Amino acid sequence: MINEDMYALGAAPNKIREIFAYGLDRKAQIGDDKVFDLSIGNPSVPSPAIVDETIARLAKEGKGTMHAYSMSPGLVEARAAIAENLNKRFNQNYSAANLYLTAGASSAICIAIKAVVLPGEELIAITPYFPEYKTWASNAGAVTVEVPARTSDFQLDIPAIEAAITPKTAAIVINSPNNPVGSVYSDENLKQLADLLRAKNAELGRTIYLISDEPYRELVYDGLVPAWVPDLYEATFVCYSWSKSFSLPGERIGYLLVPNTMPDWQRVYTACSGAGRSLGYICDSVLFQKVVAECVDAPVEIEPYDRNRKILLDGLREIGYNVIEPQGAFYMWIEALEPDAEAFCEVCRQHELLLVPSNGFLTQGWTRVGYCCSEETIRGSLKAFKEVYDEYQAR
Amino acid sequence: MINEDMYALGAAPNKIREIFAYGLDRKAQIGDDKVFDLSIGNPSVPSPAIVDETIARLAKEGKGTMHAYSMSPGLVEARAAIAENLNKRFNQNYSAANLYLTAGASSAICIAIKAVVLPGEELIAITPYFPEYKTWASNAGAVTVEVPARTSDFQLDIPAIEAAITPKTAAIVINSPNNPVGSVYSDENLKQLADLLRAKNAELGRTIYLISDEPYRELVYDGLVPAWVPDLYEATFVCYSWSKSFSLPGERIGYLLVPNTMPDWQRVYTACSGAGRSLGYICDSVLFQKVVAECVDAPVEIEPYDRNRKILLDGLREIGYNVIEPQGAFYMWIEALEPDAEAFCEVCRQHELLLVPSNGFLTQGWTRVGYCCSEETIRGSLKAFKEVYDEYQAR
Numbered sequence: 100m101i102n103e104d105m106y107a108l109g110a111a112p113n114k115i116r117e118i119f120a121y122g123l124d125r126k127a128q129i130g131d132d133k134v135f136d137l138s139i140g141n142p143s144v145p146s147p148a149i150v151d152e153t154i155a156r157l158a159k160e161g162k163g164t165m166h167a168y169s170m171s172p173g174l175v176e177a178r179a180a181i182a183e184n185l186n187k188r189f190n191q192n193y194s195a196a197n198l199y200l201t202a203g204a205s206s207a208i209c210i211a212i213k214a215v216v217l218p219g220e221e222l223i224a225i226t227p228y229f230p231e232y233k234t235w236a237s238n239a240g241a242v243t244v245e246v247p248a249r250t251s252d253f254q255l256d257i258p259a260i261e262a263a264i265t266p267k268t269a270a271i272v273i274n275s276p277n278n279p280v281g282s283v284y285s286d287e288n289l290k291q292l293a294d295l296l297r298a299k300n301a302e303l304g305r306t307i308y309l310i311s312d313e314p315y316r317e318l319v320y321d322g323l324v325p326a327w328v329p330d331l332y333e334a335t336f337v338c339y340s341w342s343k344s345f346s347l348p349g350e351r352i353g354y355l356l357v358p359n360t361m362p363d364w365q366r367v368y369t370a371c372s373g374a375g376r377s378l379g380y381i382c383d384s385v386l387f388q389k390v391v392a393e394c395v396d397a398p399v400e401i402e403p404y405d406r407n408r409k410i411l412l413d414g415l416r417e418i419g420y421n422v423i424e425p426q427g428a429f430y431m432w433i434e435a436l437e438p439d440a441e442a443f444c445e446v447c448r449q450h451e452l453l454l455v456p457s458n459g460f461l462t463q464g465w466t467r468v469g470y471c472c473s474e475e476t477i478r479g480s481l482k483a484f485k486e487v488y489d490e491y492q493a494r
Numbered sequence: 495m496i497n498e499d500m501y502a503l504g505a506a507p508n509k510i511r512e513i514f515a516y517g518l519d520r521k522a523q524i525g526d527d528k529v530f531d532l533s534i535g536n537p538s539v540p541s542p543a544i545v546d547e548t549i550a551r552l553a554k555e556g557k558g559t560m561h562a563y564s565m566s567p568g569l570v571e572a573r574a575a576i577a578e579n580l581n582k583r584f585n586q587n588y589s590a591a592n593l594y595l596t597a598g599a600s601s602a603i604c605i606a607i608k609a610v611v612l613p614g615e616e617l618i619a620i621t622p623y624f625p626e627y628k629t630w631a632s633n634a635g636a637v638t639v640e641v642p643a644r645t646s647d648f649q650l651d652i653p654a655i656e657a658a659i660t661p662k663t664a665a666i667v668i669n670s671p672n673n674p675v676g677s678v679y680s681d682e683n684l685k686q687l688a689d690l691l692r693a694k695n696a697e698l699g700r701t702i703y704l705i706s707d708e709p710y711r712e713l714v715y716d717g718l719v720p721a722w723v724p725d726l727y728e729a730t731f732v733c734y735s736w737s738k739s740f741s742l743p744g745e746r747i748g749y750l751l752v753p754n755t756m757p758d759w760q761r762v763y764t765a766c767s768g769a770g771r772s773l774g775y776i777c778d779s780v781l782f783q784k785v786v787a788e789c790v791d792a793p794v795e796i797e798p799y800d801r802n803r804k805i806l807l808d809g810l811r812e813i814g815y816n817v818i819e820p821q822g823a824f825y826m827w828i829e830a831l832e833p834d835a836e837a838f839c840e841v842c843r844q845h846e847l848l849l850v851p852s853n854g855f856l857t858q859g860w861t862r863v864g865y866c867c868s869e870e871t872i873r874g875s876l877k878a879f880k881e882v883y884d885e886y887q888a889r
Contacts, residue, residue, distance in 0.1 A: 101758075102608065106761060106764055108772060109763075141562045143559075159546070161546040167743060202597065202776070216497075231771065348562060349780030350779050370498075372503075373502065376629055378604065378773045379601040379630055386744075386745060386781075
């Protein structure tokens, strides 16, 4: 007499969380420095000092009503501050009316899907991908159609996307900088996608929405600047979170942007408000709304991640691993040394090296290595990576 | 090409928020002390001092990982502290495993409905009620069946509930202390409901779940102690929030309790975890999880509400209004002076008195008066109530 789909979802093993829990236990057993947990995406860089200072100051100043409800889309002053930040950085003309504050990018994506993907319609997702996209499409009664990224460079495979579009395609979700691969889609690649979508819109007489999942936007290396996707394609939602840039993943603060360049944006925004209501959202934490309003211009520290990235990339290549060089986020995509990624990760585990098999991202034969940890852990892990490599060579 | 149901939901006027917004504008025009806004349920009592002190201290002590993800159900230490508090107060034997922390009671109810009400099944709600119950049932593909409370005392109308139960009834949602009426269901009334549900379960060969929405549990007057509903009926979910008791409505911190006395509670809990995932929840704010863990035993201040309650009740009865004496929460239910509650509230508005018509709670002919405001506002409002009464007498 319970919803068995929900039971199955609740009972489904969450690989990343399982490995993380194992890592905590194992560290308690043999010592923190003996276990190399590269499984989870919890940022290791502390939040900017101004964030915690602002929290403390707001709490100290706290008046009777400081924790009162905000309107569902969020405080106007917070949304206006975010719009101003985006306008400066990306030369736009957004206002509070384009922003709906959400409990991180996850809730923004979940809302956008429910607002524009109808029951029975299709959402295209690019493998490997964060598997909750599929869960949220299901909640909207929609089907997820998987299209692999190009295996050469993990950019969007435009002909494969073209082949996957049907009259039922309502939206496509992309994630750049990418979790789990670390790729950043090039301007050229995104322009090709935009051209394809415009042609398909004309052919099919509908609007295919682009949902751009961007919590890693600022975590890019070698001076790369990711394109502002709504500049390339009008019907783009931007889903953002301060989880990674401000190291606030547990606080759930982010936004859904419905740009004023999107066709019929006010109607779409209204549908997003309705979708938020249907999912039980009342408003995002007002304390963190106020924190973001004050701190939105604070710089994002990427140097520790970049240092880890270089050490790990050089080290793994020297050992002999096939690694995709990450351009952004804090994950590295490494080919498993046997076709069965889960078996490979089990061998790694025996060397106290905790990685996520690509099966968790609906792809075979790879592993995700998170380098959002200490430099010491990265350096230590390379010894374990070498042992694993030698073990496979000796087979 | 958008979800028109979501558009309609987003475009639907939210009476309470509209009145609240009007009140802010009007106060700016003619002065705070000239407008008597009794529309919204934003607590006027400040949060307990220990809450803001704890926020400030945690932020000051803040280490790199203090804002890291928690597991989806919440930090074990927070859930254990809440379980301990419930065990002490209600003589139970709960543990962290019975609790799933949520973004307030709203998200707890939304999750519970999705977990146990299947598409096409029915959820019974008692009018007048917080209208989002219906929205969340819709998200689960379910239908809401409305059963009026007894109009004499706004307790549960057991024969009417019995008549409404069908083989498709999956759950019933109750809210005591009640918004908008202020009634608290008596032990006897709840026992009758439990007996009815057990009989129906046996007759229909299923479990009808009871979803107990309890954000006002501590806001009760005259020494009243609301029953602990799972003691009376096994298949009860408790949905709680610190929005009202700790005046934290904007921070979205609450819980869903799946008691270990519920049949098959572990399977039900797992279905709730799945439902949370499907709705886009990742975890509740870890800062507020930690705050609640430390402050859960802090006393709840009700004296200012009780004082307002008495002044308002005596004043309104003296004028001649038909008022339901509230036993809990911070709302009073007043019969409109004409059958059309919206027209009555419009007359009140002309006297700078802002009330919510009962239509917003799917009932005709009454208004909700919130007394979670200053005593000064309550005293001022009585003059306006008198003017309105005299105007109707003169018609």
